Amino acid sequence: MNSEPAISVFRPDRPGVRKVLGDLEADIMEFIWTRPPGQPTTVREVFENLYRSRSIAYTTVMSTIVRLARKRLLRVETSNQAYLYYPKLSQEEFVSGFVRRILEDLLVSFSGATLDGLEALQDSEAATRARQLLEEISRRRSLEEGR
Secondary structure, eight states: OOOOOOOOOOOOOOGEEEEEEEEOHHHHHHHHHSOTTTBOHHHOOOOOHTTTSOOHHHHHHHHHHHHHHHEEESEEEETTTTTEESSSSOOHHHHHHHHHHHHHHHHHHHHHHHEEEEHOOOOOHHHHHHHHHHHHEEEHHHOOOOO
16 A cells, blocks of 8 residues: 555646645644644644644534544544544655655656756855755666566
């Protein structure tokens, strides 16, 4: 079973993780990511946190959290009839993963344009990191194809 998050949308005009998550999904994940590692979160805690800034139904929060678990962003456990949710990835791991997937897709679909775009970047440090990531993707793909 694939444990990578099931993310299929990319919206370049949106900020941060909202490029790949909806607003409510992003708000929920950002709240969960602020918790200490290993500390579970309940739907009630998320609801109470979100209700301060927006009028939202408890069931809407609950169904969105269930959807995030189906997308493999959250792991669920039960304890005393309560559902406890844990992030499967840190925010940094999540962002790195979706950036890698986007770059890989660009490299596979538009290799020349992707490499030209890296050369045109104004931020040389970002260009170097992106080139390293593309080299890692190429090595991994070569190994996978050689199997």
